Amino acid sequence: MSTYTGRKVALIGGGSVRAPLVVYGVNEVSEALGAGEMVLYDPDADRLQIMVALGQAIVTEFGGSLQVRGATSLEEAIEGSHFVLSSIRVGGIAGRASDELAAIDKGYSGQETTGPAGIAMALRTVPIAIAQARLVERLSPDAWLVNFTNPAGLVTQAVSTHTRARIVGICDTPTELFHNIAHALGAGSDELECDYVGLNHLGWVRSVRWRGEEVIDRLLGDNALLRKLYLAPLFDFKMIRTLRLIPTEYLFFYYERQRALTNQRAQGSSRGTEIEKLNHALVGALKSHLGKGDGHGAVQAYAAYLNQRSGSYMKLEAEAGSAFDEGMSLQVDPFRVSSGYHRIAMDVMSALTGAKPAKIVVNTLNQGAMPSLPDEDVVEIASDISRDSIIPCPTQALPDAVQGLVRSVKAYERAAIEAALSGDWLTARKAMLIHPAIGEWTPSEDLLQGLFGHCGDDGDNPCQGPVHWHVARP
Template identity: 60%
Template sequence: MPRKIAFLGGGGVRTPLVVFGIDESAKKLDAEELVLYDIDTERVEMIAELGREVVRSNGGSLRVTVVQTEEEAVDGASFVLNSVRVGGIATRAHDECASISCGYPGQETTGPGGVAMGQRTIPIAIKQARLVERLAPKAWIINFTNPAGLITQAIMHHSSARVVGICDTPTEMLHRIQSALKVSASELECDYVGLNHLGWIRRIVVRGQDVTDRVLNDDAILSQLYSAPLFDHELIRALRLIPTEYLFFYYSRRRALENQKRQGSTRGEQIAQMNESLTLRLMNLFSKGDAPGALQAYIDYLNLRSGSYMKLEGEGQSAFDQQAPEEDPFRAASGYHRIALQVMNSLCSNKSDRVIVNTRNGSVLPEIDADDVIETACNIGNDKIEALPAGSLPEAVRGLVLAVKAYERAAIEAAISGSERDLRKAMLLYPSIGEWEPSQDLLKVMRWR
């Protein structure tokens, strides 16, 4: 029987990318229909129309439909994709600006902005997971919703739904290493360890040869691993680990904050402007019946957005000062839609594939509780996800990982209890905040609900 795939939060700007991926893999997934649900009914209809143009231009057959309730979307689905932003992009922009006003970098998933995002989102994610548990008990939730590791753990601890969290940060890093070393994906093997948005590459092997030292000692290679010059190369060599990009907000907080202040805006504010401009263009083009023009406007938007990634925080540059690359974002080697489809295709296959995802720790990292969620390499296939052995955390990052995981557990507890004291405790445990008194001010200015 053909599969129905549901997308909660389907009015998001990345949905057409996911449409493309599912349409491209429709035969492998045996997928007939992608059902979108979003509380913004006007926006989701426009995004659905864009998705249909993606399918048409690709010569595909996937049906893209919109429903009015979560129940309609979830009922009988084989996969439930979850990508919700409670409060919308305006709330992200507000919280990033509020973080800066309190002396912290403004970032949606890390620091005070990440705490607020988690508190708003955890109850909604658990509610949706329980809906899946009831109406589609055999379905996998493919959790896009940020903070991905935190939300995946909340779903796993407070429902019986099957869930895996995905993020393109690790796979993007692997792709950059592959490009810098000029090797194919099949020739490269990397040892990744950590949590979502808190991960490191600790070993790089090319065709069976360990090239970690070569990479660490080559400034030209290290410079190619990030979209902006985030980390001093001596920092990387001191750690003997290659940090993923979000570690910038731990290792270089002052620089991130100074760049944001100098620019006078945040990434959230800039994306809000991009989204508003995109919406107006799409409405105008669709009103004229120009669906191909709307698709091109969307491609231009994606290129501008990806080309400006981390430039504000790392260099103090505005997104609107960047030269947008002329690429085909649908066929990019990495991205959320790519890893989502890799996971879904692998779950439907008789052969296993190795993918870095957010899943239950088990015995992978001995320092972390078995039921906690980590981001790690897994073998995925035959409707199963099996985390691969990883050994102990490197000493240089062990304390940070354990502290952030303690924060995540406390943050979930605070979202469930609704207690202000529990929330302040979570912020106290979080290394990005780590003090008691500032949490009182943060409570006044952030949008927690």
């Protein structure tokens, strides 16, 4: 059993725009983690250098003793680490944009974790995530692999099934909804207990207790309160009241698929396309500030980027809005906000060291906690986390209104993982057939060709040998 006397935290995908915010989080709880060093790795050496320099500037800006450096190899980053954080995007942000635009072109909403673009991301990511997890298994067998990589639930499922790495998947979507519920009610987050059930990017709140009193009827009956739960107008409140469930925002891509597609087509863009432009501008600004030794300016540019990105979240899909519209940016300190993926990551890591045990919604093996789903299924569920232990909290059966959707998505995940590892074109089409946001056989061929390019001949066996799931460039 690990004693967590070491000092090293690794981040795979250290060149991503998430990396500096995670550095901030690790620096903030470095004492609880016993962390003195954070090592970032990314195959893009130029981007890695920029994000390492920004991470160092963040430590200087906010104070702390965390040492931040880059690694020249994945093995160097992983070996001897006590936590390995994974935040990779195979194909980069350009790949996300390409996938989303291909889905929109074929008549489906474009979103990186659901629908056709989500399948493409899974097919490309699963083999690499498993290979990296096997390195963790070999080089740091006692380490916890903390997975941010999307689609987070599916990737966590694949790694859990095919390796012995100790993995937990994290996502800030549930806790963000809990925070919004508390804000709407005027309650402190620690005063509320939300009963959450589902999968990653497919979850619902079915009960809200405020100081022990059930208040969900108060929420459901008040449009003004419901309006405060989302940054954009996503759902018809009559639907929420009919379900008697409060959906997380990603259910928009199941419950309002045509509306999402219509708005994306009206804007002529996708979220990934806009993030690509924001990232390009950010990297240019960071190069300018860091090149002049202006660490403070780089941190401020990064904070402005985070506020612009967060303030425009879901606006394109729900309203045909744009991240570049005037007044879209938030006006908050993005580092010290009470929610966000860096917050949940640090809470999970602090709990796993034993420094601060907590109940947190994470992606972990079901182990009988959610009735009607197999023990080995990865579910998103409140779990008691303490030193080297994650125990999912038993919950009631899934409501009838969502049970079929959850089961279908789990069946899709299994098919997508099989296709990712086998490279089989027809199995990938089967995954699309099973996926509730697609659900048709004939379009799946055209979708896959749009996402990955033409494969083989047009006969019954369209691909000779396994497919390499690459990014199809426009």
